[in-house]
Amino acid sequence: DAGITQSPRxxxxxxxxxxxxxxxQTENHRYMYWYRQDPGHGLRLIHYSYGVKDTDKGxxxxxxxxxxxxxxxxxxxxxxxxxxxxxxxxxxxxxxESEAFFGQGTRLTVV
Amino acid sequence: GENVEQHPSTLSVQEGDSAVIKCTxxxxxxxxxxxxKQELGKRPxxxxxxxxxxxxxxxxxxxxxxxxxxxxxxxxITETQPEDSAVYFCAASNFNKFYFGSGTKLNVKP
Numbered sequence: 246d247a248g249i250t251q252s253p254r255x256x257x258x259x260x261x262x263x264x265x266x267x268x269x270q271t272e273n274h275r276y277m278y279w280y281r282q283d284p285g286h287g288l289r290l291i292h293y294s295y296g297v298k299d300t301d302k303g304x305x306x307x308x309x310x311x312x313x314x315x316x317x318x319x320x321x322x323x324x325x326x327x328x329x330x331x332x333x334x335x336x337x338x339x340x341x342e343s344e345a346f347f348g349q350g351t352r353l354t355v356v
Numbered sequence: 357g358e359n360v361e362q363h364p365s366t367l368s369v370q371e372g373d374s375a376v377i378k379c380t381x382x383x384x385x386x387x388x389x390x391x392x393k394q395e396l397g398k399r400p401x402x403x404x405x406x407x408x409x410x411x412x413x414x415x416x417x418x419x420x421x422x423x424x425x426x427x428x429x430x431x432x433i434t435e436t437q438p439e440d441s442a443v444y445f446c447a448a449s450n451f452n453k454f455y456f457g458s459g460t461k462l463n464v465k466p
Binding site for chain 2: 276278280285286287288289290293295301303304335337339341342344345347348349350
């Protein structure tokens, strides 16, 4: 498996609290992505990064922010969690024009 | 942005039969089309991919076809086996962004 680790693996949080998910890679890949997976919707792109401090929005970016201060780390922050953000979150890494490798996923529950 | 549509959402076949999953995309700049398999509770993993300069690619029981003019691509699995049961995702990519279809749940009945 590619060297990609997500933390935490599971989290339960209350509505209105901030939450940060971490994606760490040891592959030195340029591209990093955050997706959410919900039944019937497949994998939807939240944000992605194409280099240190270079990020862009995906198709479902409202309510989420990201940061990439180092090549190996890509953080996803929910500023004020809502129940609609209950989901499984996957991080993926990719070198240019190659396959994407996924992390193990983080199951987030907002109560 | 890119819009990837995938059909069918569920597919049930008898062991040994073939299965076909179809996807369409909207962005003519997309040039890389991978297919991922996701088993229950696990991460998606690549099973086959195709680039825009190729029309067809095979890997044992799995094949993918691409029609750039019509903007659609398909996954073909022959001689299906129970271990092929999973959710399959198509994706389209143009350098930076990577968009996925909504998934097809394949059930192979023994």
